[in-house]
Amino acid sequence: MKAVQIVNPSEMKVVELEKPVVGAGEVLVRIKYVGFCGSDLNTFLGRNPMVKLPVVPGHEVGAVIEEIGPDVPVGFEKGMNVTLNPYTNCGKCASCRNGRVNACEHNETLGVQRNGVMCEYAVLPWTKIIPAGDISPRDCALIEPMSVGFHAVSRGQVIDNEYVMVIGCGMIGIGAIVRAALRGAIVIAVDLDDEKLELARRMGASHTVNSKTEDVHSRIQEITEGFGADVVIEAVGSPVTYVMAVDEVAFSGRVVCIGYAKSEVAFQTKYFVQKELDIRGSRNALPADFRAVINYMKAGTCPVEELITKVAVPEDALEAMTEWAANPGKVFRILVQL
Structure with a gap:
């Protein structure tokens, strides 16, 4: 063959x-x-x-x-x-x-x-x-790459009315945007590319931020009325976006990490303590995540x-x-x- x-x-x-x-x-x-x-x-x-x-x-x-x-x-x-x-x-x-x-x-x-x-x-x-x-x-x-994003939303225990910031609007990030929106969250999509951000809006994001041309911190503060995002999903895997996730998550928020950073990341660890953060990894997907993607795709949207x-x-x-x-x-x- x-x-x-x-x-x-x-x-x-x-x-x-x-x-x-x-x-x-x-x-x-x-x-x-x-x-x-x-x-x-x-x-x-x-x-x-x-x-x-x-x-x-x-x-x-x-x-x-x-x-x-x-x-x-x-x-x-x-x-x-x-x-x-x-x-x-x-x-x-x-x-x-x-x-x-x-x-x-x-x-x-x-x-x-x-x-x-x-x-x-x-x-x-x-x-x-x-x-x-x-x-x-x-x-x-x-189905499989979207299920990885779906799983990250489950790891973040996302519920309705929460602000969910998804960093990276590739295929996995798009999956996270879809499932967070399906759960009733207010989704903020962050990426360098305007075309991907436009697609993120059509997939369920309520807000988009171009991190190349906009001040991410001021935009997140504006959107969340000064609180920060309840959940941040890191779907890029770079030192810059890992630090961004910790900086922009709200006090007592959750950070979900999907991407692998290829080099060491320097954090202000005081934020881990001061914000009393939950920092969680997210790997692959479970059968329930596959089923959720299949149900979403069957809906035809x-x-x-x-x-x-x-x-x-x-x-x-x-x-x-x-x-x-x-x-x-x-x-x-x-x-x-x-």
Whole structure:
């Protein structure tokens, strides 16, 4: 079968791999669309320490069930549109013991710690197959990254009437904006790009702030009547935005961290104490987050066309990734159609 493989930094090619065979408790899926995500870009640029090259990227998936192995429970049918839960969990670490399997100490995400599914076929345990109803395979590839943003809102325990500041309006940040708005929060979207901020408004943000051209602190104070944001969700992963999150959160507020900063971050730790902050990490997503995204997309209000920047075939994946690396701020999602 055909597959896309990152061989070395800046080197990607189409290779032939053996088609997998379905076993007991497993489902064979025909992969239709796979999204490139930030971890794939970092792998391509040689900045992902968790990856051992060569690797098949891809864990944002739209697929169709091709074959069902023995011992798979009722509810899975050939031809069903599905997405995949791309994470593993060991069942034994502290996170698993506490029911937070998304944060498993020994997690292996498809396309990161193990080969992904940017290939024509894949076999997974039935527990990792998520039926998506009438959502098209193309749009199914948007479910996983949005679920990461949905999960961050759950980690922040967002409720109605709270001010929620989302820093970064990429795909994951957009997911956080959607779910916070669905919960009745007043969402403030912050980004460097006016086009992304305009989309954030259409996705549910009540206010937008361009951190490149506006004074973020004065705008947040103005919007929140001097209190600051009840919840700040950091979805960029830079020292500047981490410090911004702590500066702009209200006293007794919550900061939720999704992005990884690639270098050390210097904080005024007095704010941790003076504001009595809750600072929380948010990793991956839980099955409930996937279901919430699917329910949202089934409602038909998600502007999916605006979230898909480009659809490429495997032979053009290198060109698409190179273009993204050159101008990352202008890309929401690049999909590869297999």
